[in-house]
Amino acid sequence: MNVATSIPTDITPDGTDYDTVRRVIEMLTEDYREQPSLERLAGRLGQSPTQLQKVFTRWAGLSPKAFLQAVTLDRAKRLLREEDMPLLEASIEVGLSGPGRLHDLFVTHEAMSPGEWKARGGGLTIRYGYHPSPFGTALVMVTDRGLAGLAFADPGEERASFEDMARRWPNAAYIEDSAATTRYAARIFDSDRWSAEEPLRIFLIGSDFQVRVWQALLKVPFGKATTYSRIADEIGQPSASRAVGAAVGRNPISFVVPCHRALGKGGELTGYHWGLTRKRAILGWEAGRA
Template identity: 65%
Template sequence: MLAPNLDAAHPLEIAAADYEIVRRAVEYVNLRFRDQPEVEEIARAAGVSPRALTDLFRRWCGLTPKDFLQAVTLDAARRILTESDNVLDAAYELGFSGPGRLHDLFVVHESMSPGEWKAGGAGLVIRYGFHASQFGSALAMVTPRGLCGLAFADEGEEDKALADMRRRWPNALYIEDPFATAPYAARIFDQSTWNPEDPLRIVFIGTDFEVRVWETLMRIPLGKATTYSTIAGRIEKPKAARAVGAAIGKNPMSFVVPCHRVLGKDGDLTGYHWGLTRKRAILGWEAGQLCKEWGEV
């Protein structure tokens, strides 16, 4: 892969190109985690020099490769879960505008009616477009009422990602219109635009139970995590952890509705609709954003 022209490319295009190398590095570490490979070995597997890999990681998330990998270990995940005890209780007390969301994307949401959901999107016009992001190609989908879908696609798999999203609302009219979706993508992936006075508008299309789960996900602050059983308890369905997992798997808005912050009870990453490599990458990237805010990088 050619290195991006840093003088000419848009920052998100650079970040998307960087992500492809990050992805290779993370995938290699996943395969060799018991050996704890050194940066030199990881760089070789990713197809770049150790210096280039370090510079790339710093540019992409603010961390060195070593610090990034430490941030996404099982021990780190368990520590985050311990530190996040009662995080949902506190989030419910503070609401969506509490201090825990100071470094997070601000969102306001509404839900379509059960009838609209049961109709499979009939009568709904959804405009879509693919855009560069820190986590690869992102498919944004919007209605006149706001963002309704956000998915990620690995290189060369854009058609697969679009088909997957269209199956959620099979009766809607889909129009490719990247000009309509570009402002949403820019708002989501450019942290400089995150403003509580001008939140991103999203619209949920799902069952009442799914929407309750997705609303709960939105209360997990950056740098925190929770479990399926904790969410089940919060929505007063303590025996519905499996159903919660199914609803999380149907989350139509990756990153915006942070299902990547849900872990297994032992800190395992468990599933992620857009791939465990990307889930690990997002969590590591978020760790880098917190370190920037804390002045640790």
């Protein structure tokens, strides 16, 4: 079926706020040597400086300049230094079945059993839909056991995003059903609707090791950050930081499982499956709200 026709129309006439923001972030970070002025940025986007300032600030909770400061190395290093991770509390349960409360805010999780994981999604029905989000089009995937996937797509990349996700569970049945996914999307991106009384159910589909890494990520508080090596310590395999990086990168529920809060040991952003610009955007967006 044609994916493009099912994508909701953009919020603003010339594209979503995120699209504007994304381009601003790209220009600010890629041309950081020039440190382009607001006037220059606006000129390149064909907007007035005041309009651009307004859109950006509404989106991020920070002015473009403050945003840039919020995602600099200095700031990331400070975040890592000051952060006395509550992670160290207790060990993560290794058990792979049964729900457990992990997220401070709003997530309960259930994970696949190893047998189910080997089936590569066989017997699983996954409903999916595309929805606008603060970070561009979001691809939401749900099962009757909860949210299983959340991906992002730049304009025109929706199909690639879907295929990237579907490859993870090649034997699952996929049904496009945005009626089923829209309430998830609405909740995920509206922090006013996060509540401990009514947690969001997520379903982690991955290997034992991956699931333990993702559980560790769920313990990192909003607006904070951790490092790949800390996660490795946390799951009791201190020498596995590189494998942790790979597992973080395979996180199927981005944003909800906050893989964007994992940084290099020195505070570098290192990588992001859905693009470093998006990682900057999410971290900055959180900084504006933390």
